[in-house]
Amino acid sequence: AQSVTQLDSHVSVSEGTPVLLRCNYSSSYSPSLFWYVQHPNKGLQLLLKYTSAATLVKGINGFEAEFKKSETSFHLTKPSAHMSDAAEYFCVVSVLSGNTGKLIFGQGTTLQVKP
Amino acid sequence: DVKVTQSSRYLVKRTGEKVFLECVQDMDHENMFWYRQDPGLGLRLIYFSYDVKMKEKGDIPEGYSVSREKKERFSLILESASTNQTSMYLCASSSHRGLVSPLHFGNGTRLTVT
Numbered sequence: 207a208q209s210v211t212q213l214d215s216h217v218s219v220s221e222g223t224p225v226l227l228r229c230n231y232s233s234s235y236s237p238s239l240f241w242y243v244q245h246p247n248k249g250l251q252l253l254l255k256y257t258s259a260a261t262l263v264k265g266i267n268g269f270e271a272e273f274k275k276s277e278t279s280f281h282l283t284k285p286s287a288h289m290s291d292a293a294e295y296f297c298v299v300s301v302l303s304g305n306t307g308k309l310i311f312g313q314g315t316t317l318q319v320k321p
Numbered sequence: 322d323v324k325v326t327q328s329s330r331y332l333v334k335r336t337g338e339k340v341f342l343e344c345v346q347d348m349d350h351e352n353m354f355w356y357r358q359d360p361g362l363g364l365r366l367i368y369f370s371y372d373v374k375m376k377e378k379g380d381i382p383e384g385y386s387v388s389r390e391k392k393e394r395f396s397l398i399l400e401s402a403s404t405n406q407t408s409m410y411l412c413a414s415s416s417h418r419g420l421v422s423p424l425h426f427g428n429g430t431r432l433t434v435t
Contacts, residue, residue, distance in 0.1 A: 215361070240423060242424075247428070247429075248428055248429075249325070249411060249413075249426030249427050249428045249429055250364075250411070250413075250424070250426040251426070252423045252424070252425075255423055296363060296364065308354070308366060308369060308379070309366075309424060311356075311363040311364040311365075312363055313361060313362060313363040314361075314363050
C-alpha cells in the first residue's frame with residue numbers, strides 16, 4: 207500500500223537559515239510525488255512535483271526537493287528562509303484508483319520562521 | 322490560472338441539518354475532489370469524480386454524498402450534519418486521469434456543526 211509520512215509536525219527556523227522538511231514514502235511502484243504549501247486561510251498551492259525525470263526538482267519560491275529511491279525519501283529544502291515561507295507544508299504521493307490518479311497526503315509540517 | 326471557487330468561506334449549521342457545499346472550477350477539468358482537513362490528520366479524501374454523473378468513494382465517505390450534474394460543478398452533501406463533521410472542507414480539480422496531474426484547490430469552507 208502507498209503511504210507518506212512527514213517526520214516532523216513542526217519545524218522552527220530563523221529567517222535567513224536553511225529549511226529542511228522531511229518526507230518518507232511507501233510505494234509499490236515508481237511514485238509521483240508532490241509538495242504543497244498552505245498559507246493561513248488559503249487553499250493548497252503546488253510547490254513542486256517529481257514524475258520520474260530528474261531526481262532533483264526545483265519548485266517555486268526557491269524550494270527544491272530530492273527524490274532518493276534508496277532512502278524512499280523526498281525531503282523539501284530551501285537555502286534561506288523568508289518570513290513569507292511560514293505556512294503548512296504537505297508531502298503527497300500519487301496512487302492509482304481504477305483509472306484515476308488520486309493523492310495521499312501526509313499529516314503536514316508547520317514551518318515557523320522567526321525574525 | 323485555474324480558479325476553483327467554493328461558495329462559502331464559513332458555515333455554521335445545526336446537528337441534523339442537510340448541508341450543501343458547492344464547488345465550481347473554470348478550466349474544464351475532468352476530475353474533481355472533496356477533502357476534509359483536520360489538525361494532525363492532513364487531508365483525507367471523501368469523494369471524487371472523473372466525469373459528469375460519475376462518483377467514486379474516497380477514504381472517508383460515510384455521512385457524505387456528492388453530486389456532479391455539470392462538468393464544472395461538484396457538490397458535497399451532508400445528509401444529516403453531525404458535530405464530528407465540523408472541519409475544513411477543500412475542493413480540488415485536476416486536468417486528466419493519471420498519476421501526475423497536480424490538484425488545484427479552492428480556499429476551503431470551514432464548517433461548524435453545533
